[in-house]
Amino acid sequence: MSENLPKLSVHVLGGFSITYGDKPVSFGRNNATKAMKLLQILIYRGEQGIAREKLLEELYGREELADVANNLRVTVHRLKKMLADAGLPPYDYVNIKKGIYRWDAPMETEVDARRFSQLIKEAEEAEDLKEKIMLLKKACMIYTGDFLPDLSGDDWALVEGIQYKNQYTEALKQLCNYLMDSGDYEEVLKLCAPACEMYPFDEWQAVRIDCYIALNQYKEALKEYENTAKMFFEELGISPSEKMLTQFEMMSSKVNYNPQALKDIEKRLKEQEEEEGGAxxxxxxxxxxxxxxxxxxxxxxxxxxxxxxxxxxxxxxxxxxxxxxxxxxxxxxxxxxxxxxxxxxxxxxxxxxxxxxxxxxxxxxxxxxxxxxxxxxxxxxxxxxxxxxxxxxxxxxxxxxxxxxxxxxxxxxxxx
Known part of the structure; x- marks a missing residue:
């Protein structure tokens, strides 16, 4: 491995992309090919590698091919050409030894999912609370979505994805608890925003509502609840959890209006005029x-x-x-x-x-x-x-x- 070459940064959380140094690596129209799938598998497996039989199953398990071994050789060849066409340094990249296929690059290769898990592990082992919070925060910022969503139909990718999501959920819960105990509600609001985007039905909005209430921002809390309730009813046909309904009752009683602003209230209550009328x-x-x-x-x-x-x-x-x-x-x-x-x-x-x-x-x-x-x-x-x-x-x-x-x-x- 050459220390003079830029690092290869690979993102498998929330989608698949590669950056070489500070330049994105583009594979053109090869995003849905067997060669691309092979690339994702090899890079993710890293030094551990993957046995030939297992690789054949993951690449061609649901297909009826006359000569899968030959298909694998062709796919490996196409992958090497694809990497060269993408502008990466000339190298073999696929190491095959004793039936094990491994990713072998001349530069350091960092995978975000591996870094995410490493940070979670370090946070679990950290004895200092400030260090634990810092590590959990870094981990949560790395997690940007489901693991290799394009491969979610493959059992192995689905299992890995569930494990990463569970790690993220537990890490974010711990982090929110630590930060809310110390009164850092603004930071919790920021951290829960991407969670609400990625997993809108996991009720991270309830945590945000708690933060708004703690900050006495009841109108913002009410807006968060109303948007969430609308989404739950229109998308799933269900109401929010009992916790969110309790939050709603409490914050509704806290939203006060100036009695002198009656005309303003009437203006807000009045239906907007619509040209088409109707129901x-x-x-x-x-x-x-x-x-x-x-x-x-x-x-x-x-x-x-x-x-x-x-x-x-x-x-x-x-x-x-x-x-x-x-x-x-x-x-x-x-x-x-x-x-x-x-x-x-x-x-x-x-x-x-x-x-x-x-x-x-x-x-x-x-x-x-x-x-x-x-x-x-x-x-x-x-x-x-x-x-x-x-x-x-x-x-x-x-x-x-x-x-x-x-x-x-x-x-x-x-x-x-």
Whole structure:
């Protein structure tokens, strides 16, 4: 190994990339080839290497090839050419000895995942708290996403990825606890920001909310909660955890407004004028609140209110699987519902393929006509789409009594 050559820095967390010195190494259109996969395996295995049989399994295990040994020789040759074309110094790079394939480079090769694990180990062994915090912080900053995401379909890469994520999760938890104990909430907010981006459903937002509360920044805490709740309901159809709901109740009571600013409050509450008019769309938590209010109102005035569940199916009564087609169909259904209903009606997205609608002053016959109107508008450009649309209706009174195909769960947090 030559000490005069620049270091080869390899990133396998959050994607695959190589930097030679301060210059990115580009492989052109070779990113999805067997040679690229071989490169990733060899660099990650490092000095330990990988046995020929195991390498053949990882490269060609799911393929039926007449001569896998020859295919491996060709792949190794292509890898060497690929490295030369990328501008790396002339060298063999692939060391084969006694059936073990190893990465053999003339320069120092550093892999971010290995450095990450080493820092975690050093932090575990550190006795000084300041040193432990420093090491954990360095490790968390190195972790930028899942291990080799392009190879996540391979069992070995999936297992490695789970281990690295678990290490990151535990390290960040420890780090946040240490920093919050010392009152360094601003630093915790910064450290949890990338975690929220990488793993939005792991509720790192709850840690950020705790920090905002500790800093008496209740409006920021409330905004963090509302954004998270909206994401959970719209993407997964579930509510945030009990911890986050408790946080919400506490910080809501802390958000105070100046009584003299009533006009400003009214301005904030007032709906923004919309040119197209139509039904009012709200997120699922707001829809649930509207439902509860209307349910109380009809106890007094006896007004007829129906709830409709519109679903996009696969044509056989089953929910359509998520995908680009469903996304387009859902967007079109949103437009159709908004266009076909009155301003006094409200609706929400319940799941990736379903919308709930509150129809004030409607009766059962009206509901069927309303659905036909929505269906007709929905299929105006794609005639076949109408066959994928189904609906259920129930009066709000029936929903409350439990005598309905549309109902709340016992904990009032989900819809059936």
């Amino acid at each position: 009012y769309y709200c997120n699922l938590p707001s829809f649930r609140d509207n439902y509860r209010l209307i349910s109380r109102m009809i106890e007094r005035n006896g007004q007829s209110v129906y709830m409709m569940l519109c679903s996009i199916t696969n044509g056989k009564g089953q929910p359509m699987e998520n995908g680009s087609k469903l996304e387009a169909m859902t967007e079109e259904l949103y437009v159709s519902i908004k266009y076909c209903l009155r301003r006094g009606d409200c609706f929400t997205k319940y799941s990736p393929s379903q919308f709930l609608i509150l129809l004030v002053g409607a009766n059962k016959e009206n509901c069927a006509m309303i659905f036909e109107r929505i269906k007709k508008y929905y299929a105006r450009e794609h005639k076949s789409w109408g066959q994928y649309l189904e609906y259920f209706i129930s009066s709000v009174a029936d929903v409350d009594q439990g005598d309905s195909p549309i109902r709340f769960d016992k904990d009032d947090t989900m819809w059936k």
